[in-house]
Amino acid sequence: MVEVEIARPQAAAAQQQGSGERRRSRWAAFAAVLGGVLVLAWQAARYGQWLVDDAGITFAYARSVAGGLGPVLQPGAESVEGFSNPTWLVVLVVGDWLGLFDRGTLFGVADFVVYPKAVALLCCAGILVACYLAARRVSRWPALVTFATGVVLAAIPSFVIWCFSGLENSLFALAVCALAVHLFLAVLDERLWTPAVAVTAGAIAAFAALTRPDGLIYLAAYPLVALILIRRELWLTGLRHVLYSGIAFTIPFGAYLLWRISEFGRLVANTAVAKHQAMPTAHDLTRAGELVQYAGAPAVIAAVGVVGLALAAPGRWRDGVVALLVPLALAMVAYCVLQPDWMAQFRFATPVWALGAFIVVISAAELLARLRTRGRLLVALTLVGALIPSGVALADAAESYRADSDVPLCWIAERFGRYVNGYADIIGLQQGSLLAPDMGGSSLTSRLRLIDMAGLTESRIADIYAGTEDISLEDYIFEERKPTFVHTHGAWLLNGLTNDPRMSRDYYQIQGFRDASSGADEDWVRKEVVRDEQQLQQLRQYSGEVLKHLLPDYQKAGECGAVLRPGQTVPR
Secondary structure (H helix, E strand, C coil), X not given: CHHHHHHHHHHHHHHHHHHHHHHHHHHHHHHHHHHHHHHHHHHHHCCCCCCEHHHHHHHHHHHHHHCCCCCECCCCCCECCCCCCHHHHHHHHHHHHCCCCCCCEECCEEHHHHHHHHHHHHHHHHHHHHHHHHHHHHCCCHHHHHHHHHHHHHCCHHHHHHHCCXXXXXHHHHHHHHHHHHHHHHHHCCCCCCHHHHHHHHHHHHHHHCCCHHHHHHHHHHXXXXXXXXXXXXXXXXXXXXXXXXXXXXXXXXXXXXHHHHHHCCCCCHHHHHHCCCCCXXXXXXXXXXXXXXXXXXXXXXXXXXXXHHCCCCCHHHHHHHHHHHHHHHHHHHHHHCCCCCCCCCHHHHHHHHHHHHHHHHHHHHHHHHXXXXXXXXXXXXXXXXXXXXXXXXXXXXXXXXXXXXXXXXXXXXXXXXXXXXXXHHCCCCCCEEEECCCHHHHHHCCCEEXXXXXXXXXXXXXXXXXXXXXCHHHHHHHHHCCCEEEEEHHHHHHCCCCCHHHHHHEEEEEEEEECCCEXXXXXXXXXXXXXXXXXXXXXXXXXXXXXXXXXXXXXXXCCCCCCCCCCCCCC
């Protein structure tokens, strides 16, 4: 009886101590995630209100869908799948419905800037939460691993720039990290060959595939991990669960595919047709060297060494890391085989940075935990020595991008939307069209029917680029579409339109220049809509007064007003 009385306070004390440890652990996790998010937010803030113009294309589709107009770039436009990120589109539509997006300002800043960047920050927080959930199972210092992962990601300009660009990168990276951690935890718990794990893996892969086209590759994540880790006696069980995963992927992705075919009449997004992605080759895999060069060869060699040494010890830890490495390898393959686009800072590598940073940090923590003091010191010094040159180079890359970022949405909204609206007002044009290569900001502010020179939102032009149309781009533009205004610049001058004799026959050049320092920039107007020589001179005078102020502002990140609406003009 006395022993029972003594045991009760001891059990209560142990329970209280365990409760206190859990509370401290939760606070440490919260602090680690918050700290990592704040470091990422600080780095993102250094790019100001910049959003890349391509993000505006999805913004415009979100506006149309939220307004009940369907998936169109502009009211009354042809239904074309000019976006390749359906889940991100849904996020923007929900924001519109909640009054958080495309309505005005939030905290004194345009909500079309605040909302996507805030969602990106939440996605980054989700990535760090996933890191913590994995790290707490294998590391003595899960909070430190989580915070260190956030710091490493914040130091990589490519990750920060594209997560906060207004595009879907942050949501895509979150989906890939969630899939990797899901497989990691399933391996540690020996639950990999269970229906719940298989179905969840397939569903997450479907979400990734509906966030970016290259997300389709993650359908292979669960089967590959199962193939690598499966024991001979579990082959039939493994095959059955691979089938479960495939079914879980097929249901949502297949449903969207059926809707795509019924709505747009295409098996793939129009953007994929316009970019005419070539079939991958073995040589494409050499593009991984681009990422090695960007991150710094010494840092990559040190990182590979740390991961390799951490994998030397057999056990569930090693199997778990294999489950992380498979999605990383798939992310690398996706980056290599995707046709590069014009944007800088490795836009398609976002999942590579997220998974790579976490794997290296958690492997370093595991390795340090095994070593004695001298070994820890050696590993730490090696990592620091390898990372310093990379840190300097990445800081220079960030500074360079801030000074010369990819085409800002706000500038396109001004240059091809509001500015060209001014042309239309001068000639009293009620209805007309504009042929231009940048559709993001244009679609948010232009009152003209837009014709996408790049073909992303134009099915016929996409087919012309893909070689499946019997008509040339020049014949299609000059004989069928006959745009009221034509703008072209830079590399787009090479498509032959401005050199075609029908351009000078049917159009007046309002303004144009070509020089080595500023590139090229030309505006044309169809002759039949210009009343007389005096009106043409009014157009040229307007251009001379307004354009000279717009061009030097090319790299201004934001400052294009609280709302972007069709019909707005540039103040004179």
